[in-house]
Every structure is written in C-alpha cells, then in structure tokens.
Amino acid sequence: MAELICRAxxxxxxxxxxxxxxxxxxxxxxxxxxxxxNHVLAQLSxxxxxxxxxxxxxxLVASSQSPSFYFDLLKSRGNDVASFHKWLRVLDCYTDPLxxxxxxxxxxxxxxxxxxxxxxxxxCTDVRNLDNLSLSIMELGRELVGQGKGRFSVAxxxxxxxxxxxxISSVAALLSNLRSHDQVxxxxxxxxxxxxxxxxxxxxxYMSSMLGSIEPMNRPANVQRGNSENLSLxxxxxxxxxxxxxxKRRNGRVRLMNEEFCIEQSSIKFTAVSxxxxxxxxxxxxxxxxxxxxxxxxxxxxxxxxxPFEHQGTGKPIEIxxxxxxxxxxxxxSTNSSSAEKVQTNQDPGKGEIIYFxxxxxxxxxxxxxxxxxxxx
Amino acid sequence: MExxxxxxGVGKNGDSGLLPDDxxxxxxxxxxxxxxxxxxxxxxxxxxxxxCIVYIWSLEGTAMENGGSxxxxxxxxxxxxxxxxASRSGGSVVLIEDCVETSGAFVLHHLIKRSISPLPPHSSxxxxxxxxxxxxFSHYDRILRKMGCNVVVQRDNKRFIFLDMRKLECPEAMSxxxxxxxxxxxxxxxxxxxxxxxxxxxxxGGSRSVVIMIDDISLLExxxxxxxxxxxxxxxxxxxxxxxxxxxxxFLNHEDIYSSTERSNLILQMEYLAxxxxxxxxxxxxxxxxxxxQLTVMNKRNFDRWKKMSYxxxxxxxxxxxxxxPGSRT
Numbered sequence: 001m002a003e004l005i006c007r008a009x010x011x012x013x014x015x016x017x018x019x020x021x022x023x024x025x026x027x028x029x030x031x032x033x034x035x036x037x038n039h040v041l042a043q044l045s046x047x048x049x050x051x052x053x054x055x056x057x058x059x060l061v062a063s064s065q066s067p068s069f070y071f072d073l074l075k076s077r078g079n080d081v082a083s084f085h086k087w088l089r090v091l092d093c094y095t096d097p098l099x100x101x102x103x104x105x106x107x108x109x110x111x112x113x114x115x116x117x118x119x120x121x122x123x124c125t126d127v128r129n130l131d132n133l134s135l136s137i138m139e140l141g142r143e144l145v146g147q148g149k150g151r152f153s154v155a156x157x158x159x160x161x162x163x164x165x166x167x168i169s170s171v172a173a174l175l176s177n178l179r180s181h182d183q184v185x186x187x188x189x190x191x192x193x194x195x196x197x198x199x200x201x202x203x204x205x206y207m208s209s210m211l212g213s214i215e216p217m218n219r220p221a222n223v224q225r226g227n228s229e230n231l232s233l234x235x236x237x238x239x240x241x242x243x244x245x246x247x248k249r250r251n252g253r254v255r256l257m258n259e260e261f262c263i264e265q266s267s268i269k270f271t272a273v274s275x276x277x278x279x280x281x282x283x284x285x286x287x288x289x290x291x292x293x294x295x296x297x298x299x300x301x302x303x304x305x306x307x308p309f310e311h312q313g314t315g316k317p318i319e320i321x322x323x324x325x326x327x328x329x330x331x332x333x334s335t336n337s338s339s340a341e342k343v344q345t346n347q348d349p350g351k352g353e354i355i356y357f358x359x360x361x362x363x364x365x366x367x368x369x370x371x372x373x374x375x376x377x
Numbered sequence: 378m379e380x381x382x383x384x385x386g387v388g389k390n391g392d393s394g395l396l397p398d399d400x401x402x403x404x405x406x407x408x409x410x411x412x413x414x415x416x417x418x419x420x421x422x423x424x425x426x427x428x429c430i431v432y433i434w435s436l437e438g439t440a441m442e443n444g445g446s447x448x449x450x451x452x453x454x455x456x457x458x459x460x461x462x463a464s465r466s467g468g469s470v471v472l473i474e475d476c477v478e479t480s481g482a483f484v485l486h487h488l489i490k491r492s493i494s495p496l497p498p499h500s501s502x503x504x505x506x507x508x509x510x511x512x513x514f515s516h517y518d519r520i521l522r523k524m525g526c527n528v529v530v531q532r533d534n535k536r537f538i539f540l541d542m543r544k545l546e547c548p549e550a551m552s553x554x555x556x557x558x559x560x561x562x563x564x565x566x567x568x569x570x571x572x573x574x575x576x577x578x579x580x581x582g583g584s585r586s587v588v589i590m591i592d593d594i595s596l597l598e599x600x601x602x603x604x605x606x607x608x609x610x611x612x613x614x615x616x617x618x619x620x621x622x623x624x625x626x627x628f629l630n631h632e633d634i635y636s637s638t639e640r641s642n643l644i645l646q647m648e649y650l651a652x653x654x655x656x657x658x659x660x661x662x663x664x665x666x667x668x669x670x671q672l673t674v675m676n677k678r679n680f681d682r683w684k685k686m687s688y689x690x691x692x693x694x695x696x697x698x699x700x701x702x703p704g705s706r707t
Contacts, residue, residue, distance in 0.1 A: 028648055031648075031649060065620075066621075068620065094617065095617055095621075100565045104568070104572070110576060111576055195642055231688050234686050238675070238685035239685065
C-alpha cells in the first residue's frame with residue numbers, strides 16, 4: 001500500500017485536476033509518522049532522480065528536523081550530494097522559526113553563525129506569516145522547474161507545527177492553494193493527530209486524496225502503566241504498527257487498505273497484513289505448546305478408524321431396529337432380520353447372540369404425573 | 378589473530394552482560410597510542426603482540442576500571458551524550474515525568490551527577506547548564522554533595538553553569554509587530570544566555586559535549602504567563618542546539634497538573650520531542666515500606682541497540698537511590 005501511495009505521488013496531477021495529496025497521520029501510541037514520511041520522501045526523490053515522476057523537483061518545508069538531517073537521510077539512500085541543487089530545495093523553518101536568533105544576533109547576545117553557504121536551503125524566520133511561506137514555496141519551486149509547464153512536489157514535515165503557529169483556516173488555505181497550483185505535481189505532509197481537535201484533523205483529511213494513518217498493533221485496554229501485560233504491549237508497539245491507507249478516487253470511490261510495518265535500524269519495512277483466517281484461528285485457540293487442531297490428513301485418517309463396539313456388518317447391510325421406524329417397516333424388517341438370524345443360527349449354531357432392540361424415544365414423564373398411576377395395587 | 382568484542386561486559390571487576398553495546402570499546406596498544414575498535418560487535422584482525430595492553434573502557438562517567446558499573450536506570454537511558462564516533466545527530470532529549478505522589482527530582486539529580494562526574498582520561502569534558510525555575514543553587518549543592526559530587530568545584534572548573542530563573546517573569550505586552558501581544562521576551566533572553574554559554578564553551582575548546590537541564594517545565598510555563606505555546610517555542614530553540622552543537626537536553630515536568638481527561642498538548646508535544654521518556658509513579662500495587670515507587674523508561678533511540686521499555690522499582694536512600702526489578706527484593 002505504501003508502494004501504491006508512492007506511485008500515486010509519482011504519477012502526479014492530471015491537467016485541470018487538483019494535485020494528489022497525502023496526509024500521514026500518527027499519534028503518540030505509535031509515533032512513527034516521521035519514519036513513514038522519510039520513506040515516502042526517499043521514494044519520491046528516487047523517482048524524481050530517475051526521471052520517472054511527473055515532478056522534476058522537490059520543495060521540502062522542514063520544521064521538525066534540520067535541513068542537514070534530510071541531507072544525511074537522502075545521502076544515506078544513495079543520492080549524490082552534488083546533484084541536490086538540481087532537484088531539491090529546503091525551506092528551513094527549523095533553525096529560526098520565530099526570528100529569535102536574528103534578534104539575538106542583532107543585539108550581539110550570540111555570535112552570528114553564518115549559515116552554510118548553499119543555494120539549496122532558504123531560511124524562514126517567521127513561520128507565522130503563511131502568505132510569505134506560501135510565496136517562498138512557490139519561488140523555490142520555480143527555481144527548480146522554471147516558469148514553464150514543469151511541475152514540482154511539496155513535502156511538509158510537520159503540518160502540526162504549522163497549525164501551532166497559525167490558524168487552521170490559514171493552513172488549510174495554504175495547502176489548498178498548493179494543491180490547485182498548476183505547477184504542483186503532488187503534496188504530502190505529516191500530522192500528529194492527537195495534538196489537534198478532531199475537526200482540525202478532519203479538515204486536513206478532506207483536503208487530501210490519500211490518508212495514511214499509523215496505528216499501534218494493539219491498544220492496551222487499561223491505560224495504567226506498570227502493568228506487566230501493558231508493558232509487553234508497549235514493547236510490541238515500540239517498533240511495529242499498522243498502516244491504514246484510504247484512497248479517494250476522483251469519482252468518489254473510496255478504497256481502504258491495511259498493511260503492517262516494522263521499523264528497522266535506518267529504514268521502515270512494510271508487509272502485507274497476515275490473512276484473516278490466521279488471525280481468527282490464532283485468536284480462538286489458546287496458545288499452548290502442543291497442537292490442539294487436526295490437519296486435513298489427520299482428519300481423514302481419523303474418519304477411517306473402526307471403533308471396536310461398532311457393528312461390523314460383515315459385508316451385509318447393518319440393520320438395527322432403532323424403535324423409530326413405522327410399524328409396517330419394523331414388522332417386515334423384523335422378519336427379515338429374524339430370517340437372517342435364523343440363517344446365522346443355522347450356519348453357526350455354537351455361537352450365542354444378543355439381540356438388542358433400542359428403546360424408542362419415550363417421552364419424559366411430567367413432573368406432576370405419578371409414574372405408578374397405571375399399576376393396579 | 379582475531380579479537381572479538383561483544384556485549385559481554387568483560388570487565389576487571391567481573392561484570393557480565395550488563396553493559397550496553399555502545400558504552401565500551403577496546404583499545405589495543407601500548408598505553409599511549411592505540412587502535413580504536415568501535416563498541417558493539419567488532420572484529421580486529423591483525424598482529425597482536427603479547428605485550429600489548431587491552432583497555433576496555435566506557436565512554437561516559439563510570440569507567441569499568443574503577444569498579445563502577447551502570448545501574449538499571451543508566452542501562453535503560455543509555456548514553457546521555459551520544460557516542461561521538463557513531464553519528465552526527467548529536468545528543469538526546471530526555472523527558473522526566475513525575476507526579477505529586479512521587480517526585481522525579483532524584484532522576485534529575487542522578488543525571489546531573491552522571492554528567493559532571495569525572496570522566497576517563499582522553500575524553501572531552503562535559504559542560505552542564507542547569508536552568509532552574511524550582512530550586513536554588515545551594516539545594517542542588519547539598520544534595521549532590523551527599524551523592525559524592527561537588528558542584529561548586531565543577532562550577533569553578535567551568536563545567537557547571539547554574540542559571541537561577543526563579544525570579545524570571547516574562548515582560549508583559551511586548552508587541553510582536555502584528556499587534557499581537559507576546560510574553561516571549563524573557564524566554565528569548567534566556568535562550569540567548571544558554572546559546573552564549575554553549576558557544577563560549579565550544580569555541581574556547583573546553584567542553585565538546587554540553588548537557589542542558591531544565592527544572593522544571595511547569596514553572597517555566599508559569600514564567601511564560603501560562604502560554605504553553607511559548608514554552609514549546611523555547612523548547613524548539615533548545616532542540617536546535619542539539620542539531621547545531623550536539624547538545625543533550627533533559628527536562629523535568631509534572632504529568633498530573635494537566636487535565637486528566639485529555640492529555641495536555643504540552644506533555645504530548647514534549648513526548649514527541651523526547652528520545653527517552655522516564656515516568657516516575659507511585660507503586661501500582663499500593664504502598665510498600667521498601668519500595669518508594671516505580672520507573673518506566675521508554676527509549677526511542679537506536680532501535681537495535683537499546684532496550685525499548687524498562688520497568689523497575691526504586692528506593693530513595695539518603696545518599697543514593699536503589700533500582701531493582703519488581704520482585705527481586707523481599
């Protein structure tokens with residue numbers, strides 16, 4: 001499913017349509033949003049570099065990690081540093097988001113460290129002003145693809161940070177403008193859903209054609225910490241989780257998919273969710289060391305076993321009066337069986353025989369009825 | 378000849394299996410110059426003369442040669458200052474959450490002691506900046522003296538900077554240009570002081586590693602006139618010091634002063650920010666004479682190297698704190 005998302009972002013927007021947008025949503029129970037974000041970012045940049053994607057460049061708005069973190073990340077995925085300036089621009093909202101450092105440098109409190117000379121990074125010192133932010137994103141994008149028909153992608157590493165500094169309506173306006181812009185191929189952003197009201201999360205979800213939500217494998221029923229059962233749940237959730245994807249088509253069709261992921265040393269691995277049957281049988285059968293269920297072969301073999309008390313038939317049809325057949329049938333059958341018995345007796349007179357007539361299903365006596373009522377005492 | 382270094386904790390004091398990967402390494406050499414083998418599982422193939430000395434040392438504080446070893450809390454937290462040979466991501470962010478029944482101050486004291494206690498030779502000294510909104514210098518001095526650590530000496534050696542912020546009040550109604558009022562002025566100055574101290578220490582070639590501690594966030598919020606947004610801005614700027622200078626951060630906060638129905642935004646944001654979250658709580662099963670509370674440590678760093686969840690009990694004594702697994706004391 002993560003593949004599907006990356007493909008959708010790679011394919012980009014159709015003319016006259018909004019650019020596809022992805023919201024990656026996590027919560028503190030499974031705070032792996034950044035891992036998924038980095039995965040999507042790395043995949044998209046690989047596609048851009050291989051010229052497989054519609055977009056020719058990427059503008060990254062970095063507010064929760066420094067630009068150098070992302071350079072290291074992309075470097076570790078085998079991208080060439082020298083080529084960054086051709087396809088990547090970073091709007092640095094991390095280093096000095098509110099202009100404190102500029103203010104302190106101006107009054108000489110701290111030494112002015114010249115930022116790394118680079119045309120890839122642009123510093124933003126007022127993240128509260130979303131109009132400027134939006135303008136900067138567009139300018140950086142145009143630096144990459146020019147004024148023509150070329151398109152670029154936009155990645156926002158923390159929509160939560162943006163919402164903290166500005167109102168939801170202005171953030172929504174910014175994202176909406178991005179999506180409807182002619183030169184934007186796709187956009188994706190990360191959101192910590194538990195930091196915001198439901199309506200804020202919903203507003204951003206409405207604006208995205210894809211939603212990837214990250215959930216823990218198991219939610220503890222009782223939030224009380226220190227419980228050893230909960231502790232093992234937390235341990236289980238500490239590097240694994242579920243990845244739910246919701247895709248909205250243009251015609252309104254919604255597709256839901258599930259996947260599981262596992263965090264490894266430097267990457268994230270997605271695996272298809274284990275089959276439903278597996279989950280159910282695992283759920284019902286208690287976990288014991290021995291096998292409680294039969295395999296198909298064992299089941300067939302069990303059916304073949306002849307129990308010692310069963311009538312063997314000896315090649316003839318088995319005829320036992322079970323007391324429930326009609327009188328006529330039973331009379332004919334009884335004559336048949338008696339003749340058969342006679343034959344048997346004739347054949348082997350030395351053997352005794354027990355003839356057992358099973359009781360018919362008598363009705364149980366009512367509790368207030370005297371069972372000896374018919375006795376003439 | 379091949380030498381294997383594994384996380385066996387082969388120390389002179391006979392420790393075994395307790396030291397985490399990252400915190401010990403192996404030097405082969407004649408005592409002066411040596412060949413460094415990284416911590417964890419490393420292999421050295423080459424000529425090894427009989428006379429060579431094998432050093433096994435830990436990167437931080439308690440060198441194994443001194444007979445010291447990490448307690449349960451240290452093992453759960455891992456190195457406070459990131460292994461300088463491993464990555465450039467710098468230090469880590471440690472968040473201590475406590476509640477009114479169980480104070481988490483002892484964890485902070487432990488981290489103070491661990492940061493400024495004498496280091497093994499050849500390692501760069503650590504500078505500790507303690508921003509205190511809660512207590513005076515003499516309070517920390519008294520407690521740490523009992524724990525065997527003299528902060529006055531460390532202050533004179535320029536390895537300990539104490540910023541007394543008990544009187545900090547953010548000036549009212551500073552205009553931020555858009556007509557909105559902010560109280561962030563005081564916090565900007567405080568941040569300026571911290572960055573200045575870090576710069577001076579690093580530029581002068583003194584300490585290469587810096588640890589910044591804040592005691593505690595709730596009083597910082599009070600100083601910021603209750604604006605958790607400004608507290609978060611301040612913490613964000615502190616976080617940039619981690620990226621720029623490799624500083625480590627440790628914050629103490631109270632979990633139960635926020636609304637119980639919905640977890641506070643501030644607490645959640647801090648948990649997102651933190652690499653290690655330590656929760657100090659009263660004993661879940663009730664009161665006990667020998668157990669003063671329980672600690673849960675969640676370590677989000679280095680997925681393969683550190684235990685992600687640790688849970689143990691503690692008992693605060695006069696001079697130290699005992700940490701032990703539940704049920705291991707009768």
